[in-house]
Amino acid sequence: MFPDLGRVESVVPLAGDGSTRRFFRIRTGQGSRVLLVGPDPQENAAYVRIARHLGARGVRVPEVLGLDPARGWVLAEDLGDRSLFGALREPGADRVGLYRPVLDLLVRMQVAGSKGFRLETGFAPRPYDARTMVEDEGLYFVREFLEGVLGLRAPAGLGTDLEALARRVPREAGRFFLHRDFQSRNIHLLPDGPAVIDFQGARPGPLAYDAAALILDPYANNPKEVREVLMAEYLHRLRKAGAGHAWQPEAWAVVGTFRLLQVLGAFGKLGWRMKKPGFREHVPAALDLLNDHLARVDGVAAVRKAVTRAREAWASRSP
Numbered sequence: 001m002f003p004d005l006g007r008v009e010s011v012v013p014l015a016g017d018g019s020t021r022r023f024f025r026i027r028t029g030q031g032s033r034v035l036l037v038g039p040d041p042q043e044n045a046a047y048v049r050i051a052r053h054l055g056a057r058g059v060r061v062p063e064v065l066g067l068d069p070a071r072g073w074v075l076a077e078d079l080g081d082r083s084l085f086g087a088l089r090e091p092g093a094d095r096v097g098l099y100r101p102v103l104d105l106l107v108r109m110q111v112a113g114s115k116g117f118r119l120e121t122g123f124a125p126r127p128y129d130a131r132t133m134v135e136d137e138g139l140y141f142v143r144e145f146l147e148g149v150l151g152l153r154a155p156a157g158l159g160t161d162l163e164a165l166a167r168r169v170p171r172e173a174g175r176f177f178l179h180r181d182f183q184s185r186n187i188h189l190l191p192d193g194p195a196v197i198d199f200q201g202a203r204p205g206p207l208a209y210d211a212a213a214l215i216l217d218p219y220a221n222n223p224k225e226v227r228e229v230l231m232a233e234y235l236h237r238l239r240k241a242g243a244g245h246a247w248q249p250e251a252w253a254v255v256g257t258f259r260l261l262q263v264l265g266a267f268g269k270l271g272w273r274m275k276k277p278g279f280r281e282h283v284p285a286a287l288d289l290l291n292d293h294l295a296r297v298d299g300v301a302a303v304r305k306a307v308t309r310a311r312e313a314w315a316s317r318s319p
Contacts, residue, residue: 046123085184113177128205130166137262138162145268178205
């Protein structure tokens, strides 16, 4: 059902994400709403299902107000314009203080959101698994960034390294709600606490992935000491939620690596192939975070070589 909006006073396009979806803020005498226009009916339906699933479990998301499958329209609550990304850039921002309620939201989403959540609730083709890591993240980095942006060939043995690395994540790790892009631009800050958006790609997966997306976030580019505090506070919240036993340091090392490879692949695709230059400025932070994170990962010589070459090639580029 799609509600009658009455007399529309204004329709303003909003900046979208990296997908083909479009967003509009619609103002009427009844207030402000956001209209999502998406070309993929399955994605739109998944957005609605997941929003209702999370909302029913106390996870703050935009309330879905209407759906018109034929037009590809989803009408949702307007969460305003203040994101965690924007708040971190405000003068004098208390970084750790801004993150504390977001960490609460993350743990609630991961733990409470896993109850009754199945792959079919969303529209992802499979859970987060070794194939996802290698094909959708590691080789995505090679194709879109290493080759596509920098013109470099992958070092010998990189594919073997990626496959071996992916096998190191224990199978039992993948039973939690995984947003897959839980980063500062997808978190809105409201008077009653933070809310999360852009969750239609959710699937079952390990705790470590969304923790990595938030803590190893190139958009935020937090210094190491802040990242360490955030990790300690996150683990404390996991223990309070009764899920501390499920945290696996090996999964953090592996999944954090793949998350940053995926981010660089996305920056390559969006920033160059899709000609959205706003993504390009975050490449140096992503490369530095990946290089730093690899210090905790053993036996990945070809991955290290690829990252070292990428950093050198990026540094030698003309401004």
